[in-house]
Amino acid sequence: KYRRELQLRKKCHNELVRLKGNIRVFGRVRPITKEDGEGPEAANAVTFDADDDAVLHLLHKGKQVSFELDKVFPPQASQEEVFQEVQALVTSCIDGYNVCIFAYGQTGAGKTYTMEGTAANPGINQRALQLLFSEVRGKAADWDYAITVSAAEIYNEALRDLLGKEPQEKLEIKLCPDGSGQLYVPGLTEFRVQSVEDINKVFEFGHVKRVTECTNLNEHSSRSHALLIVTVRGLDRSTGLRTTGKLNLVDLAGSERVGRSGAEGSRLREAQHINKSLSALGDVIYALRSRQGHVPFRNSKLTYLLQDSLSGDSKTLMMVQVSPAEKNTSETLCSLKFAERVRSVELGPVSRKAELGSWPSQEHLEGDSPGSAAPPG
Numbered sequence: 001k002y003r004r005e006l007q008l009r010k011k012c013h014n015e016l017v018r019l020k021g022n023i024r025v026f027g028r029v030r031p032i033t034k035e036d037g038e039g040p041e042a043a044n045a046v047t048f049d050a051d052d053d054a055v056l057h058l059l060h061k062g063k064q065v066s067f068e069l070d071k072v073f074p075p076q077a078s079q080e081e082v083f084q085e086v087q088a089l090v091t092s093c094i095d096g097y098n099v100c101i102f103a104y105g106q107t108g109a110g111k112t113y114t115m116e117g118t119a120a121n122p123g124i125n126q127r128a129l130q131l132l133f134s135e136v137r138g139k140a141a142d143w144d145y146a147i148t149v150s151a152a153e154i155y156n157e158a159l160r161d162l163l164g165k166e167p168q169e170k171l172e173i174k175l176c177p178d179g180s181g182q183l184y185v186p187g188l189t190e191f192r193v194q195s196v197e198d199i200n201k202v203f204e205f206g207h208v209k210r211v212t213e214c215t216n217l218n219e220h221s222s223r224s225h226a227l228l229i230v231t232v233r234g235l236d237r238s239t240g241l242r243t244t245g246k247l248n249l250v251d252l253a254g255s256e257r258v259g260r261s262g263a264e265g266s267r268l269r270e271a272q273h274i275n276k277s278l279s280a281l282g283d284v285i286y287a288l289r290s291r292q293g294h295v296p297f298r299n300s301k302l303t304y305l306l307q308d309s310l311s312g313d314s315k316t317l318m319m320v321q322v323s324p325a326e327k328n329t330s331e332t333l334c335s336l337k338f339a340e341r342v343r344s345v346e347l348g349p350v351s352r353k354a355e356l357g358s359w360p361s362q363e364h365l366e367g368d369s370p371g372s373a374a375p376p377g
């Protein structure tokens with residue numbers, strides 16, 4: 001019975017993908033905070049469309065620029081409302097799909113709030129795990145499921161385990177020796193979680209580890225990508241059918257253009273690494289959406305690690321976080337351009353692709369050379 005349901009859902013999914021593609025871009029505008037300043041400084045630079053929840057307008061240097069995404073969440077949107085739009089994506093990993101959810105945007109725009117949230121108001125990470133537990137429980141009559149989680153961060157192109165007992169070690173991404181073309185990370189800790197309490201323990205552990213192993217968490221987290229990788233493995237007891245789905249929840253490094261503020265030495269190197277991996281992510285999504293034959297997964301650790309979860313019939317959601325503050329409009333403009341770029345690649349004749357040009361990778365850092373070297377293989 002479940003198998004039929006699975007087939008039906010696959011068919012629905014394929015139809016949806018044929019119509020709309022499997023990459024979605026949402027925008028979320030955070031509320032004004034004290035740091036945004038008072039008076040004209042705090043003026044709300046972002047406005048919405050009364051009858052179109054996919055549109056937002058940005059007032060930048062006296063000019064209004066409008067953007068159309070797949071959906072826009074205004075400041076008053078609750079964590080529940082956001083999760084409602086994400087939950088179908090989350091549960092599809094029970095059916096064996098790989099899913100990536102990214103939070104993108106400048107530091108302070110609400111990436112961590114959306115992904116982690118607060119104790120009183122948890123974000124996507126915790127809600128996703130809770131939902132997976134309850135869905136899996138609902139199928140327990142026919143299926144055995146195992147849900148495991150890993151947590152990692154990528155800092156200066158180095159991948160580190162956030163759940164290992166040892167101090168953070170540098171990990172390598174390897175190709176599975178079985179010839180399946182799958183990637184894996186030897187040594188990355190995978191915890192089996194069986195309850196909400198287990199998840200909380202895992203989150204707490206990862207958080208403590210991150211806090212104790214870096215001198216300034218705020219600075220550190222704005223320059224590194226934090227990944228929560230949830231794997232759902234299922235076994236249909238009567239037929240022996242097996243499914244594996246992966247949910248990757250990624251709090252990206254801040255997208256701000258550090259290069260412009262006169263960073264030098266290690267700060268500049270850091271900025272270039274961040275820039276490289278964010279533009280590499282953009283390049284990959286662009287290539288996938290425009291159905292280019294070559295997808296440059298290997299140009300950054302992040303895209304290489306997520307290769308399996310970005311290609312094939314995987315699903316991707318980019319949540320672009322936006323500050324409503326007047327003083328942030330330059331960065332907001334860049335973020336929204338990134339969003340629009342990711343989204344607006346039409347699956348049309350090849351000639352249209354040429355028109356759209358290449359990804360504006362250099363936008364994030366002045367002086368950084370556009371385009372990246374061809375990956376090996």
Ligand code: ADP
Pocket residue numbers: 029030031033075105106107108109110111112113114222321
């Ligand atoms: P980032 O991770 O992008 O640097 P944060 O998630 O830390 O940004 O958000 C910056 C501040 O704004 C935090 O204090 C956070 O609690 C608050 N904030 C962000 N988004 C929201 C929201 N939707 N509702 C309420 N507070 C928010």
Ligand code: MG
Pocket residue numbers: 108111112113221222251
């Ligand atoms: Mg953050």
